[in-house]
Amino acid sequence: MSPLLFLLYFFNVMAAISILFFRKKQVGSTLAWLLVFAFVPWLGFLLYFFLGSTRKLRLFRRRFRPNPRLAEYGPSPGENARALLSGQFNLSSQGREGCRDLMLLNLQGAGAVYTQGNSARLLVDAEKKYESLFRDIEEAQETIHVLYFIFKTRDECGRKLLDLLVKKARQGVKVRVIYDTLGCFKTHKADFDPLLGAGGMVYGYLPSPLRTVLQVNYRMHRKMVIIDGKVAYTGGINIGDDYLGKDRRITPWRDTSVRLTGPCVQQVQRQFIRDWVFLDSQAARPYVDKIDSSQSLEQCMKEENTGQVGVQIVSSGPDSLYPYTKESYLGMITRARRYLYIQTPYFIPDDALLTALRCASRAGVDVRLMIPGVADKAYAYHVTMWHAGELLRWGIPVYRYPGFLHAKTFVMDDMVASIGSTNLDIRSFDLDYELNALVYDRDFALECRKVFLQDQEKSRRLTREEYQSRPLPDKVKAGLLRLVAPLL
Structure with a gap:
């Protein structure tokens, strides 16, 4: 047996032991990977490393934590839990009286802080979402934070959004964009040159080709836009003409998004900051202009209540301890x-x-x-x-x-x-x-x-x-x- 094959076999056995005793996933997933190791012993470890393991990503992300001062802005999960348990929130209206345990589940697991005083508007197709989003971006004065799994810069709606972001960047608005490099495999980095030339900042997930290969199976699937710390969008709608039903192969297209205002916007902003700091910290040429997390979150905190809606923002990923x-x-x-x-x-x-x-x-x-x-x-x-x-x-x-x-x-x-x-x-x-x-x-x-x-x-x-x-x-x-x- 050659040294290389022996090494692969050794790692194969170690990966099998790791899956068997340390992997916190369902039994079906564990058994499926053990079968792969049994039937393709020389390739099983490599397949698992690239496609199945999340441990390397958790270790990698720990090196690039966001500013610890993020915890100083807004209530901590512990404070929020005590407020929920002590009755400081009025949950007797708008159907919330039976949801306290669900709120605590999300809070004590995902750290999803519960807020009231929000407004939420349902957007049931891309046309309504884009119309509302572009209008809010037009009115932006300070910051525009954009994250999409798919951002088709060469589609009509993608060009319109990109042109709008370029315009706002030239007006002095801080524009930051994150897109998924594999979700946007038809989108080229050069497509963002006009935005970069106007002073905007753009990161692909992941910006390094080597790290993209090592983490090829993990996708930045979130969709969120935060404008001036006042308005946030999330949901299933990306940026592309197919979301408008213009792809003849997949039509009609039915999707849903939500427009949020109020204290919950801070929680969406907080997640964007975490994602941005992670990408900025590992970039080969990070931006000199760093994101000011304290200013961004203080910006959200200045906003008054905009309604009576309760909201939690629940995030997870391959670096999370649990799904x-x-x-x-x-x-x-x-x-x-x-x-x-x-x-x-x-x-x-x-x-x-x-x-x-x-x-x-x-x-x-x-x-x-x-x-x-x-x-x-x-x-x-x-x-x-x-x-x-x-x-x-x-x-x-x-x-x-x-x-x-x-x-x-x-x-x-x-x-x-x-x-x-x-x-x-x-x-x-x-x-x-x-x-x-x-x-x-x-x-x-x-x-x-x-x-x-x-x-x-x-x-x-x-x-x-x-x-x-x-x-x-x-x-x-x-x-x-x-x-x-x-x-x-």
Whole structure:
């Protein structure tokens, strides 16, 4: 045996031991990786290093922590928890009285500070989102922070946004942009030259080609814009003409975003600062003009209450100790008493989520799932359909939207709605950086429920007969591809 093969075999065994005893993931994922090590012993370690392990990323990110003074601005999770437990927040209005335990779950896990005095506006398509976003950017006076998984600079809407950012940068507004280098593989760094020339700052995740290769399986999947510390946007909508339904292969396109104002904007700003500091700290040529985290958060704190809405911003990623967005979804599923309506483009859950959905349905909760009727990824479609069959066996309705449904929304009991970037799949929970806004407000939840029911009227309910009569090749693909999902 050559020294190289011996070394690979040694690392293969060590990786197997690490997975078996130290990996905090579902059993299915652990067993799947052990099978890879058994059948491809020379390549198993390399595959796991590039595609499965998150330990190296956690160690890497610890070297580049944001300014520790971030904790000085706004309430700490501990203070916020004490305020919730002591009754300092008035939760008796707008349907929040039954959500205290959900708030504490997100707070004590993800550190998601709960705020009141916010406003939230639902945006149910890209046209409405872009119109509102561009108007707010036009009025920016101090800062514009932009982070998108996909930023198609050569599409019409991408060019319009880029031109607008260039204009504001020339006016002296601090413009910072983060985009995912693989999510935007058709976007070139040179496309941002006009913005850089105007004084704007741009980072791709990840800016270093070597580090991109080493972390190729982790994606910056968040979508957020923060303007002057006053307005924040998040949800499922990226920047591209296909989100406007202009891609003939995937149309119509249905998506959801939310516009937030009030104290919760500080929490979105805080996450952007963390992401920016991480990228800035590892860049080969970091910007001289550093982000002033204290000034950015003080800017948010000066804003007065803009409404009566309660909001939590829940973030997670491959560097998180636990999948906090998944825990948030589980919290909603297990606390639902009357109904739970879910929209997701990809339904690739683990056993915990499937069990929670089954138990909720058996307990009398009206659980409904809506998935796309038009697929954008064949792999995800087949695995989604396999898991949809599980729900059908338990009597849970599954609806197929007549187009591509990209919204990632949960609405529960006229009390709370979650809108964000997190798909209901294993990749989003373990390997992608995600951000969700949980909105605690009866009127907002009722609006989300109304939108779901309107989409349901357009959709086609999947029957067990239709599901079982799928072509044999589709059944085979679904059965085989579902085995790959836990590897991610």
